[in-house]
Amino acid sequence: MxxxxxxxxxxxxxxxxxxxxxxxxxxxxxxxxxxxxxxxxxxxxxxxxxxxxxxxxxxxxxxxxxxxxxxxxxxxxxxxxxxxxxxxxxxxxxxxxxxxxxxxxxxxxxxxxxSDGVGVFYALAEQAPELALKGAVVVLLGAGGAARAGAGALIEAGAEIRILNRSRERAEALAADLGPAVSVADEAALPEADLVINALSVSPAIDLSALKPGAVVMDMTYKPVVTPFLAAARARGLTTVDGLAMLIGxxxxxxxxxxxxxxxxxxxxxxxxxxxxxxx
Structure with a gap:
């Protein structure tokens, strides 16, 4: 045959x-x-x-x-x-x-x-379905284009955004553009975070032990799919969301x-x- x-x-x-x-x-x-x-x-x-x-x-x-x-x-x-x-x-x-x-x-x-916001929502719904964004504190790592693109939808969903970036000046400029639901923060904001999103193209150097047990950790990058940042979060037993899901969304x-x-x-x-x- x-x-x-x-x-x-x-x-x-x-x-x-x-x-x-x-x-x-x-x-x-x-x-x-x-x-x-x-x-x-x-x-x-x-x-x-x-x-x-x-x-x-x-x-x-x-x-x-x-x-x-x-x-x-x-x-x-x-x-x-x-x-x-x-x-x-x-x-x-x-x-x-x-x-x-x-x-x-x-x-x-x-x-x-x-459609970046749609991608964020899709990824969170698929991999962190128990996270409620209304009233959630989101710590956004980075103040570049990826952070800007994802922030609008999170604000619309009722989240409060804290931008943590090496250049405070860039973070302040982005916060000013995005409105009152967005503020500039440092690592002192991590213990109150419900969601931490890495919007940097590199693995961030933050202390994941500062996060509460129910926090969700997301990485917008997807090569590798399980980035060192997500692997470290998984090792702490935290819920993780990968950038591949955002890309698909x-x-x-x-x-x-x-x-x-x-x-x-x-x-x-x-x-x-x-x-x-x-x-x-």
């Missing part, structure tokens, strides 16, 4: 083109996710990485979108705030933080949105916006863990 033919993902002249823009971008798992969905749904389209050298390069990419060469982009560091500023209209989620990780191009216009609204349809069913976590060669 001959084996079943392997399904080939066909791309034609009518293909829909979207992608992700960042610098660097080679590490991104978004092309793996979106192209897997396109193949699973037999959708005529492609999702490509774009690495503009600088702000001028990103501006050129947005102009290409306005000209109809690409129908949408995910946006990652360092272009999220520039993406928001380049848009003709923006969702409430994007306006809340002044940043966007989704740009949709249609008839020469640019619409900005942010923000991908669904991204695909729906970029390809104008919901993604087909697919076990993304299994797919990505296999891609990464991990078993977490």
């Amino acid at each position: 001959s084996p079943s033919p392997v399904h080939q993902h066909r791309i034609t002249g009518a293909a829909q083109l979207a992608g992700i823009a960042g610098q660097p971008v080679a590490h991104s798992l978004s092309p793996v996710i979106h192209n897997a969905w396109l193949q699973a749904g037999n959708i005529d389209g492609a999702y490509m990485p774009f690495a503009p050298r600088d702000a001028a390069g990103f501006e050129t990419l947005v102009a290409a979108g306005r000209a109809g060469l690409v129908q949408g982009l995910n946006v990652t560091a360092p272009f999220k705030e520039q993406a928001f500023a380049s848009a003709d209209e923006a969702s409430a989620a994007a306006r809340a933080t002044g940043s966007a990780n989704i740009l949709v191009f249609e008839d020469g216009r640019v619409r900005a949105d942010s 923000q991908a669904t609204p991204s695909f729906t916006a970029l390809f104008r349809r919901p993604p087909p069913p697919l076990d993304l976590r299994a797919l990505l863990l296999a891609h990464l060669g991990e078993t977490a």
Whole structure:
């Protein structure tokens, strides 16, 4: 009996083109996710990485979108705030933080949105379902783009944010942008934290023994899936939430916006863990 033919993902002249823009971008798992969905749904389209050298390069990419060469982009560091500023209209989620990780191009216009908050909620609901965000104290480690992107949704959910960052000046600037639910803190805030989120690209040097037993620890990075920070939290018996869950959570609204349809069913976590060669 001959084996079943392997399904080939066909791309034609009518293909829909979207992608992700960042610098660097080679590490991104978004092309793996979106192209897997396109193949699973037999959708005529492609999702490509774009690495503009600088702000001028990103501006050129947005102009290409306005000209109809690409129908949408995910946006990652360092272009999220520039993406928001380049848009003709923006969702409430994007306006809340002044940043966007989704740009949709249609008839020469640019619409900005942010699914980072959706990603945070998805990850917390999946891996820390008992955590109630209303009234929760969230200690956010870092004051860069990742911290900004995640904070808006947490504020909307009723959480109080304490920003802990090496540069107090940057933390104060972010707090001023985000409003009265956000303040600048130091490690003295850790004992009252219900949730600690690492929004740095490196493992933070904080004393996890200061956390209360019911605290939840989340890391926005996902390489490795169980980062040293999460491993240390697990060793203390704390509930942990990984960045891979956040990535998966923000991908669904991204695909729906970029390809104008919901993604087909697919076990993304299994797919990505296999891609990464991990078993977490």
